[in-house]
Amino acid sequence: MVRTLVTGATGTLGTALQSRLTEAGHTVRAASRSPPDESTADVEWVALDLAEGTGIQSALEDVDAVIHAATAPQGDTKAVDVAGTDRLLEAAVEADIENFVYPSIVGIDDIPFSYYEHKRTAEIAVETSNLPTTIVRATQFHSFVAELLDFVAKLPIWPLPTRIQVQPVDVREVADCLVDYATETAAGRTDPVGGPEVHSVGDLARAYRRARELRRPILRVPLPGGTTAAFRAGHATCPEHAVGSVTWNEWLTEQYASDTDDLRRHKQAAV
């Protein structure tokens, strides 16, 4: 039985990982800055703050594998993703971890964006750490794309860089893939995990608008600069690795089709 530490266990990916790891027979230790008061029979929770450097050694005690899913895309990515990953790696070497699995993002070498630059720095630290490691890049999760659109949906007109290319993937399928890799044998740098289809942001927004039965106009905003140019050129996609099977439309149907009329009215009123 593999004893596996999941950092970022309260996050989108971390949440999807917990049940899959236990179903696959792992003993799971889940880490967060504010863990729930009580661990369950399935999952042992521990407190870990990578930016402060607290709880790291005890989180790694008696662990075979780590899936390092903690990240702070909206916060201090340098403190969490770079310095925090360095701290975790240093302690993982001391703890003789057999496989350090690092989820990363497709296209981070080619897209000039500070969060991606920090992810790339962290990837290099993982690769050069003297630990057996596995790096799995994935495209954007459906839920992440939906969160961005939820924000825009509050506006009367949706200003969007409609030509950006995205290949959204279901986080559950990314989690399945990571669980397959979380064995006692590290796999090194693996093939990336992409969703089944590449879409423009304009297409994604129109499907989202339909699914939510909204009528707001979409306004193309051609953002200047290298970051959007790289996204437009498709650097965040990997069509040759369309591993996921759940399409954006299927995901939207799952999210919105079961809404009761009341809930749908409530969501529309909130926009």
Ligand SMILES: NC(=O)c1ccc[n+]([C@@H]2O[C@H](COP(=O)([O-])OP(=O)(O)OC[C@H]3O[C@@H](n4cnc5c(N)ncnc54)[C@H](OP(=O)(O)O)[C@@H]3O)[C@@H](O)[C@H]2O)c1
């Ligand atoms: N989202 C995407 O579309 C996407 C696509 C491809 C790859 N990925 C990668 O997948 C991984 C997980 O992403 P996600 O979207 O699931 O992230 P997320 O939902 O934003 O979750 C981030 C997690 O990191 C934890 N965290 C934040 N600051 C921390 C700190 N100082 N110390 C310890 N833990 C901290 C948070 O836990 P607490 O706040 O509870 O401490 C939370 O559980 C990341 O490596 C990301 O780059 C994401």
